[in-house]
Amino acid sequence: MNLSFHPLDLKLRRTFQIARETRNIQNNVVVLLKDENGIIGFGEAAPTSFFGEDVNSVTKVLGQSADLLKHADPFQIEDITLLLKNKFPKNAAARAAIDIALYDMIGKKLKIPLYKLLGLNLPTTKITSFTIGIDTLENMCKKVEEAKDFPILKIKVGFKDDIAILRELRKITRAIFRVDANTGWTPDEAIKKLNLMEELGVELVEQPFPIGSIEALKKVRRHAKIPIFVDEDIQDSTDIPAFSDAVDGINIKLMKCGGIREALRMIYTARAHGLKIMIGCNIESSVSITAAAHLTSLVDYIDLDGHLLVTNDPYIGAAVDKGRLTLPEGKGLGVGARCCAPLPSL
Numbered sequence: 001m002n003l004s005f006h007p008l009d010l011k012l013r014r015t016f017q018i019a020r021e022t023r024n025i026q027n028n029v030v031v032l033l034k035d036e037n038g039i040i041g042f043g044e045a046a047p048t049s050f051f052g053e054d055v056n057s058v059t060k061v062l063g064q065s066a067d068l069l070k071h072a073d074p075f076q077i078e079d080i081t082l083l084l085k086n087k088f089p090k091n092a093a094a095r096a097a098i099d100i101a102l103y104d105m106i107g108k109k110l111k112i113p114l115y116k117l118l119g120l121n122l123p124t125t126k127i128t129s130f131t132i133g134i135d136t137l138e139n140m141c142k143k144v145e146e147a148k149d150f151p152i153l154k155i156k157v158g159f160k161d162d163i164a165i166l167r168e169l170r171k172i173t174r175a176i177f178r179v180d181a182n183t184g185w186t187p188d189e190a191i192k193k194l195n196l197m198e199e200l201g202v203e204l205v206e207q208p209f210p211i212g213s214i215e216a217l218k219k220v221r222r223h224a225k226i227p228i229f230v231d232e233d234i235q236d237s238t239d240i241p242a243f244s245d246a247v248d249g250i251n252i253k254l255m256k257c258g259g260i261r262e263a264l265r266m267i268y269t270a271r272a273h274g275l276k277i278m279i280g281c282n283i284e285s286s287v288s289i290t291a292a293a294h295l296t297s298l299v300d301y302i303d304l305d306g307h308l309l310v311t312n313d314p315y316i317g318a319a320v321d322k323g324r325l326t327l328p329e330g331k332g333l334g335v336g337a338r339c340c341a342p343l344p345s346l
């Protein structure tokens with residue numbers, strides 16, 4: 001197989017702010033894996049600095065992986081992904097791009113969509129949340145109004161005015177709220193805020209504390225009813241057992257765990273520990289969002305809106321109508337390119 005890659009700079013529709021950072025652009029990398037018959041698998045890396053990755057680290061890993069993949073059999077995904085994990089343990093987004101491209105290629109070779117390849121139901125019924133980043137109250141109200149077609153909103157929190165903002169937003173929408181503190185709370189603050197949020201229609205809270213705060217999570221669960229999910233705390237399946245008695249659920253992202261294969265391992269590990277599952281994303285194009293969408297029949301909650309937050313997604317994949325995701329029926333990921341998409345060098 002021949003591996004090539006191209007930078008993909010996604011422009012945010014609106015400045016994106018969470019508890020620890022602010023962004024206007026997301027620098028991703030698109031991967032094209034081509035076999036000897038000219039079949040091309042698409043993949044994407046959406047690196048985040050929180051996990052120590054950026055475009056430079058991704059392209060370095062991809063460059064080094066090209067040699068390893070040259071004579072590899074794409075059907076041996078298990079061997080390939082384990083080899084890459086051993087060689088590049090801290091580069092999950094780069095590995096995810098290759099994993100996704102392998103699954104896309106195999107689906108195309110077998111002429112079936114990815115969800116069928118994985119033995120899954122066609123997931124057309126789940127509704128994704130739509131993210132409202134931290135902003136001035138006025139701008140957050142505007143964002144909520146613009147998102148009026150979405151029945152579930154994920155509101156980013158993690159500042160002292162969280163409750164006041166949620167109260168104002170509740171006045172203008174009946175949407176279900178999920179809140180994500182992105183490590184921004186203290187335990188006492190969390191208990192107080194979660195108890196107040198019960199009356200504001202908050203369905204769950206994500207990552208209230210800095211990573212590794214297992215005792216704090218247990219304490220909050222004893223004093224608040226709203227289910228607690230961890231995101232930043234859980235990168236891959238090996239992280240799950242330590243949190244099984246501390247939280248209600250986990251947020252799985254292809255970019256955190258290294259791709260579809262590890263995401264499946266995480267799903268089954270989480271189920272074995274009695275945990276609920278959300279599948280989430282970074283700011284990504286339709287390539288990797290659609291890859292994650294193929295897994296949605298296995299999870300309880302969907303947060304796959306990364307491609308909706310950008311103005312220049314070069315690809316067409318999972319469609320979203322009033323929050324409801326529909327998968328394309330094409331082979332592999334089923335993703336197509338718009339005219340401006342990066343193309344393979346022929």
Ligand code: MG
Binds near residue numbers: 180206231
């Ligand atoms: Mg999160």
